[in-house]
Amino acid sequence: MTDKAARIFKIYPHILSILFMLLFVLLAINPVDRDVWIVEDTPIVITFILLVFTFRFFRFSNYSYTLMSAWMFWHTVGGHYTFANVPFDFITHLFGFERNNFDRVGHLVVGFYAFAAAELLTRKKWSGPVLATFFGLFFIMSIAAWYEILEWIYAVLHGGQAGIEFLGSQGDIWDAQKDMLFDMFGALFALVLFWIIRPDLKIDKHVSAA
Incomplete structure (x- = not known):
């Protein structure tokens, strides 16, 4: 690894965090529905804080x-607009969708966390790559199921327009099942990448070089 590449490798997570904080602050201003913004962005804030505070103990690839x-x-972005109302008309019309599928893509990228889960397990040597792959998939599927349950509970307890927007079903009676399916698709994609890249075999060399 060259000196320039090593420097980029070292600061890359910091660049991502700065970009995220800028976007977060910008979209925290006057969201479409403040109640929905709070419940949608709370998991993001928790995840970001965890990644920041654990960075010096475990640096992901x-x-x-x-x-x-x-x-x-x-x-x-979804939290700012509410997922059903994100300006996504170009994609909706391009593919002839009957609903705004911005939230479907959101569930797809949730599945990408399976990559990090598998990396953590293998680099910590808590399991082999095969078991880590299954854990990554099951981890995402359990998160997906719990999130759908929380959406249902919030919609029932809160009610009103905020409850409807947070649920985000847009009239689709199979919305919860489809959301979980897209979580799984995202996880499968991420786990295929994991096996192609195998960060558990490469990252330690990069860290040493940096």
């Missing part, structure tokens, strides 16, 4: 940070 940031950026 830049592949993981890229994949994890995809959800954080996407979800921040």
